Amino acid sequence: MSSIGIKSELTQLINGQNVHLQLSVPRLVEKVLNRNEGILTASGAVRAETGKYTGRSPKDKFIVEEPSVKDKIEWGSVNQPISSDVFEKLYTKVIKYLQSRDEIFVFKGFAGADEKYRLPIQVVNEYAWHNLFAHQLFIRPSAEELAKHQTEFTVVSAPGFKANPEVDGTKSETFIIVSFERKIVLIGGTEYAGEMKKSIFSVMNYVLPEADILSMHCSANVGIEGDVALFFGLSGTGKTTLSADPNRRLIGDDEHGWSPNGVFNVEGGCYAKTAGLSVEKEPQIYNAITFGSVLENVIVDPDSREPLYDDTTLTENTRAAYPIQAIDNIVEPSIAGHPSVIVFLTADAFGVLPPISKLTKEQAMYHFLSGYTSKLAGTERGVTSPEATFSTCFGAPFLPLPAARYAEMLGKKIDEHGVQVFLVNTGWTGGEYGVGSRMNLSYTRAMVQAALNGELENVETVQDKVFGLSIPLHVPGVPDEVLQPNKTWSDEKAYYAKAKELAGKFDQNFSKFSHVDKLIKQLGGPIAK
Known part of the structure; x- marks a missing residue:
């Protein structure tokens, strides 16, 4: 199938009668509750559970082996190749599956706060709470920007579609496949919302260096004098704690690009770990979890609906997704020197x-x-x-x-x-x-x-x-x-x-x-x- 054929199928899907385009946060929250995808917590955040997948599925992540990228990708256990034929057959199945749903949800926005280097994206979701997640994590367009929006990369997420490895050429029921030529990320078989965030980051880690911009997995802040600092570190090293400084404004907490002009945030929100979260330890994160935020796999008191952040019964990897504007001390837009x-x-x-x-x-x-x-x-x-x-x-x-x-x-x-x-x-x-x-x-x-x-x-x-x-x-x-x-x-x-x-x-x-x-x-x- 050609790229034109892929785009034609996508256009038909997005123009379908079952599509909700660019719903507001209140309307998405209503959909989540009406569809029984999650519950409302005391702070106004939505809590959803992700089923058996409470984290990423790295062994089920693939890149389509296409002529334009074949000699550029570092193939191996991280970047596993998959054929165009396998991708196209699976893609067609997923599109048909989504067309058969009663409702699907589409968000249009951007990755990259610097207008010169940002990537216009759209996210197509089977679940309303996933679309709310995308709305909070990626950069939200103004009305004027939305009117001019020309999508370059699309995430198609269908958690309810389970692959058959023997037929579909995957390793399990789950798949996360990036096609750089078709500009599609295809996700299925997992309800873990973080796959959408990290897939777009992976895309930016290809797109930005190709434009001579360093892509970085780090947090960033800026001092009163305009001095910028970057913080790199794996889980448990204190990256979030040390970059949250009352005397410095936050540029972003996880993903950045470094261009000839300076540093910019790739995202429009934060995806914070919540295990053990308290207002004393992490007041910025705790207070940011308000109406429209998304809590993943957090145990909630059935009566008070207060989140029980110390209870990690479902997973240690409990998370909160919220817009960066929920943090008081930020740089807006998320750009610095x-x-x-x-x-x-x-x-x-x-x-x-x-x-x-x-x-x-x-x-x-x-x-x-x-x-x-x-x-x-x-x-x-x-x-x-x-x-x-x-x-x-x-x-x-x-x-x-x-x-x-x-x-x-x-x-x-x-x-x-x-x-x-x-x-x-x-x-x-x-x-x-x-x-x-x-x-x-x-x-x-x-x-x-x-x-x-x-x-x-x-x-x-x-x-x-x-x-x-x-x-x-x-x-x-x-x-x-x-x-x-x-x-x-x-x-x-x-x-x-x-x-x-x-x-x-x-x-x-x-x-x-x-x-x-x-x-x-x-x-x-x-x-x-």
Whole structure:
């Protein structure tokens, strides 16, 4: 089937009698409740459950192997190829399935806050609550923008359609397939709404670098003087906590592009974890969950309808989706200048990385490619002791292009704009997990604040003997003895043994980057094994 045929089928679907286009939040909430897709909570948020899939399905994600992208994609376990024939047959089935529904819902909007680089998208949903999710997570158009909207990429989501792997060429009933030539994301067999958000991010991770714009999985904020900071970090490293600063305005909490003009948010909303959420710990997130927000898999008191955020019976991965405007202290539109500081966050359960260190460009590229943090005992079945985990560019599941492409772009921008890069360990000190203690949050905040304020630019440093990192000897508000990890352990010999063990894991992980400039490993990696 040609792209014209694909578009014709899509046009027929969207112009069908069963289509609701661009419904307002109140009307979508009414639909969710009338269709029994969810319930209303005490705050006015809608709560929906996602069934057996409470997270992403990475093994069911594919990219159509098409001539224009075949030689560009980093094919492998993350970017699995699927044929055009398989895609087209499945696509036709899904379109027919949606045409048979009583109602479907369409949202038109954008990915990318910078008008010069934004991607006009539309999202076609079987469920009203999924369309509400899309409305809150992507950038909502004004009436004038909607009148001129020309869709470039479409997400078609049909959770109720289950694939037959033997017939449809998938691995399970679930599928998330991106066709870059047809400009379609096809999702089926899963009710987890995050697949829509991350699929568009994956698309942007292809589209933006092709336009010489670095796409990034990070949060970003801006200070009173207009100074921009980026925060990269995997789950549990403190990215959301540390980027939420009352003295700095939020640009975005998860996905950004870095263009010749500066940084812009890819999204129009936030998708925050809610396990253990409280007004004391995370007041911005807690207070943002109001009418029209979407709560995923959160247990709710049957009488009061108050969300029970400490109850993770359904999943640890409970979530809230809300528009970024629900946060008080934001930049609007979500655009700012070039970063002056980048912070890489890691929660090192081995207790050997410095609480803060300054990185050279090569070290920044090395740690960006590594994307290190730790899995803790008990977080996953079979994990009985801390495990090193690496996620390339802090976003491996969403990168269609070779990792070196993103790292080289980062290195170039660090040079161009004189960016200071810091590695901050929010994990353990004084020993590994189970022996030492978690880094004091007030110390971490003080270290990050000093980095953002430029107080560490000329501070005296000492080189770490294993990782080669430059450790500041003094940071305002932090005891000097905390800064050098070898001095926080009671047994310095045990510290160096554990540090070399982790250095070996870094080396082993980095060996997969055979196509990366060798200088990055030589100048950026550990100096002792």
